[in-house]
Amino acid sequence: MSAVATEPPADPGFGVYVHWPFCKAKCPYCDFNSHVRHAPPDQARFVAAFRAEIAHMRARNGQRRTQSVFFGGGTPSLMEPATVGAILDAIHGAWPIDARAEITLEANPTSVEATRFAGYRAAGVNRVSLGVQALDDASLKSLGRMHTADEALAAVAVARAAFERVSFDLIYARPDQTPEAWRAELLRAIAEGGDHLSLYQLTIEDGTPFAALHRAGKLKTPDGELARALWDATQETTAGAGLPAYEISNHARPGQESRHNLLYWRYGEYAGVGPGAHGRLDTPEGRFATSTERGPEDWAGLVERAGHGTVSDERLTRSEQGDEYLLMGLRLNEGIDHHRFARLAGRDLDPARIAALVQEGMVEQLPGGRLRVTPTGFPVLDAIVADLAA
Template identity: 65%
Template structure:
């Protein structure tokens, strides 16, 4: 097996289920609404073929995490999940301690289906709650109520030892007091992990059109920063400190799959619009697949995979990605690993300058962004990498 600076960061498999019951107005993910039933057996067979192709590119790995994302993976039947997991286990060794996560919407879960996912091998769920008041849920285009969301969280707690849910903040007209109260309520239902994302206006979304027309007003940067600071303070006070910009967990309960990304490990991207990073005989490769579900399906059935872009990443590109991903983490990065990618060390002068401004710090030999630097991380990384 080829040696690589991130070999010990884990090996993940991401499976993208691209279908949703409806498209949320803020969402720019590769998700699609279909008004006819999806042919799940056909898609499951295609997933298996693309898994086999990736296993041929990266043989001999041990899978440490699997993540079903979307879209809405909880629209899949448990037997489809089981078939995909069987295909993964048929081509790679899967660690007995592998984290296997399924994203779910509160409207598409029920106790029987959760039991089916658990029996299929899923051991962690991530629920797209997004808000805990009905007015904001409606504005976000969500189909569930706050009561339904919390009922789904309780179901998850009964079926899975590990679960998480998402909330979006910096919503229109959201006040600091209201967000603090909502966050306190959320934490009372979250055992170990919360993902808390600031609402952003993404190009091509319905929200982008409304925002451009002046019909959607979100908090300005200063107000959003106040909400971010509240997020950090409330979560830390309740024992769920940030371990990444938007993710909070009790120590040891971090999302292991996402850590593979942020620690710049290897991962196979399976399904329409998925991305992967695999170390092959050519070097560290970036892969992306056809975004259209039907287009992807045809490619896989014809060629055995849906890959439309593959790039051998140059040393500098790997180093930049390593910085971009690793500095999102509170633990930061080992500068020696940056040098292993790029063949050069980070500029001492630039690091001193950013440290003097209070944006970065060295702790136990690791470079990390400070509480002041994390909210402006893109600018910090640009200065370091320049």
């Protein structure tokens, strides 16, 4: 992680997350709410459901100005540009979208989906996030991806011509991957136009095909020593190329950070709409954690009957808000604000716990009451969060 921390804004802002749950195929490592359908979904039906759910959320939290919109999935690049435009119109009607707002759409880097990029740009999207995942064909095949490395890089070039800002994802700690090969892959990614990279260690998620293969001994992941060497290679290579980590898995040139994801990590407010979407809404009664029905057709039917697809709507206690702020904010290089934690949680962090972690080199205190995790601490971030939250 970078040695320099930025000063976050006092107000993290408001954003909207839109979940499009459909995919052409289910990747064997993926546990996201994604669904494969043999027949194309009725996009007009889903647009109508999105409009209704957005109106419902607007009635709950009142007037806001939207600083960011994120179309995630699933595969949002399977949407027609007109569908994206209609959803953005509905959001703007509920919570006016700021003229400088970041509007991101996740896309698969295939030639077919790249043909829609100009349409998405015309609809209002100004940033695209491409699920490249690897830059060698053997790894892409093992990850269940439907594109080649050359096709992915061609899509990156098309995206850079269409959008102001482009990001792409890569997965590392893949079977048999060496730190040397990973460094070379990273340098190639950066050379091909990476201003923002999301770099995720491969994790084995319960219920996925990779989990079954792993249990059967047919999928080998790096041991702790190799995983750490790959982590170190990631930090050194990106920082050396001018894309330091601003969050545990995200790297960017200065000014190219994902503003929508910063809103999450800074514990801002966001509405989550669509099947399986999560949100954090601030209402006169307090902050609520919302989630919607995961099944796409079930969600649409519920919205048609009730005006929304919400299945969980829980008011968060002050303690829960403090814990969430810790969990999200300590992922960031900028860290958290002691004073904001106290306002949210109704208690201070334990000075003795902080002192012990400082002594161990796991966290550091910054001027103005900020606390952040050190480069030494980031590989054991979960344990640090648990210690401070106890």
